[in-house]
Amino acid sequence: MTDLTNLGIAALRDGVAKGDFTATEVATAFNAAVEAAQPALNAFIVTTPDKALESAAKVDADRAAGKALGTMAGVPIGMKDLFATKGTQTTAASKILEGFTPQYESTVSQKLWDAGAGMLGKLNLDQFAMGSSNETSAFGNVISPWRRPSDTAPLAPGGSSGGSSSAVAARIAPAATGTDTGGSIRQPAAFTGISGIKPTYGRCSRWGVVAFASSLDQAGAMARDVTDCAIMLEAMAGFDPKDSTSLNLPVPEWTAGLNADMKGKKVGIPREYRLDGMDPDVAKSWDDGIAWLKDAGAEIVEISLPHTKYALPTYYIIAPAEASSNLARYDGVRYGLRDLPDGAGLQDMYAATRAAGFGPEVKRRIMIGTYVLSAGFYDAYYTQAQKVRTLIARDFTEAFQQVDVILVPTAPSSAFALGEKSADPLEMYLNDVFSVPASLAGLPAMSVPAGLDRSGLPLGLQVIGKAFDEQGVLNASLALEQRAQFTARPAKWW
C-alpha cells in the first residue's frame, strides 16, 4: 500500500470513500508519524491518537452502513491549540491556561468533526498567537522540518500557526487549522512550502477561539495545496449566531468553483510593496508569479495602495490594544492559573497570577495596549490608528475598482533561524509587513508556495481578494500553483 501520509485531504477522503483503504488505517498511519516526529519538531502540545481513531472508526462504520460521508470524512487533522476542544486541554500555548479543559467545543472544530475529520492533537503556536516564529510558546519552540542544505540550524516554522505549518510540511498531518490576526496563517505557510488561506473577516466563527485581537482574528485552513484548502475552508466556514461578527451569508461551493483560467481577470501589483532593499529572491519569485498569472490569461495592472507603510504601526497599536482588553479575563478566578502569595489580597492575586502566567511577549503587548488605551494617550495612539486603518481599507476598496485580485509576496524573506530575530521585538514585527495590510482590511488572502530561494528554502506568494471573494483568491492561487510546480519537500531528518 502507498504511504498514506503522502496523501492530502482530497486523496484521503476519496480513497476512504472508494474503499482503497480505511479511515482507521489512515488515522493509524498519521498517529505513528506524529509520534515519531514529536520529539524533534514539537509541533503538538498534546497528541490525541485515540480521538483520531475514534473519528475514523465512526467513518468506517458509517461507510459500512452505507451512510453518506462528510467532505472531510476519514481525514485526521491537527487543531491549533487556540480552538476550544471539549475535554481536551486548550492552552493558547500559555502557562496561564495550562490544564484548562474546555466544557464546550469551538464552532469551527465542531464543523470539522461534523464533516468527518478526526483530531491528531492540539498544535503548538506562539503564545496567544503573538509571534512570527513560534518562539513565544510556553511549551517550547516548534522546529521547521526544513533545513538549509548547508547546515542543521533549527529554522522557524513561522508563526503564530507554527505547529500547523510544521506538521503539514513534515507530512505528519494532511491539514491543520490556523488562525490569522496579522499573517499567522500565511507567513508560516510561506516559510514551510504549504498553502494557507485566511477568509474574509467573519466567514469562520470566532466562538470558542481564544481571543487575541477580535477585530482581526480569523480562522482558516492550512494544507498541502489549494484544492485541499478549499475543501477544508468550506467545512469550517458558515454563519454562527454565537459570534456577533459572524457573516450571515451562505458558504459558496468553493471547491466546485475552482477554476485556474484567469482570462478576463485583472491582477493588481501594488508598487508600495516593492520595498527598498527587497530580498532579490523574493523580488524574483514575485516576478515569476506575475508571469504565471499572465500566462493564465490575466491582465497585469500596476496599482497604488498609498498607506501601505503605515499598516504595521497601525497593527501594532490596534492588536495590542484589543489584546490588553481581551486578556483581562485571565485573572486567576474563573479558570487557568492562580498564584496567591501568602497574605495576598485580590488585586495582588491578579497581578501575581498574570506575572507568573503570561510570557514576555504577551506582557509586552498587554503593556503597549494598556498604554495606548490609557487616559491622555487614547486619541493620539488608538483613535489615530483606527483612522489610519480606515484609510488602509479604503486603499484596497479603491484598488478593487480596477482589479480582481492583488498579487504580492507573503513574507520579506524565507524562514530565519530560531533565535535570529527574537532579541529585538521590532525586527520580529517587521516580518509581518506584507501580511498585515489585508488583515487590517478584513480581506481574504492566501499564500501558496512559489519556489525555493538561494538557500534552498520555500518562498510564498500571496493573493489578496475582495471581501467575500474567496473564490477569486483560490482561483488565482490555483493558477499560481499549477505553474509553480512546487514539489520540493523537506528531507526527513526527524
Place this chain on the structure above:
Amino acid sequence: MSVDTATVAKIASLARIKVTEAEIGAMVPELNGILAWVEQLGEVDVTGVEPMTAVIPNTQRLRDDVVNADPLTGGDMRDAVLANAPAPEHGFFGVPKVIE
C-alpha cells in the same frame, strides 16, 4: 512621547501585571523603541476620516428573548462553569477575602 520607569510601573499596575524593578528597567527601552516606531502614524493626514469600527459591514443582531434558546450559552450549567476554576467554594468562584 516616551515612557520612563514611573510610567512603566503605572502601566503594569493598570494591566495588573506584577513586575520587578529589573523587568521595568528592561521594558523601558523596549517600549520606547516600539512607541517611537508607531509614532510615524502622526504624520498621516486623517482630516475628516472616521475611525474604523467594523472592518466588514455587518448588522448587530438580537437573539430571541427565550430562556436557554441556545443550550450551549444558556443557563443551568453551574458545574460546567466552575469546572476549571482554580478554587471553587460552595458552588461559587472563590477569591481571597476582599472585605475587612
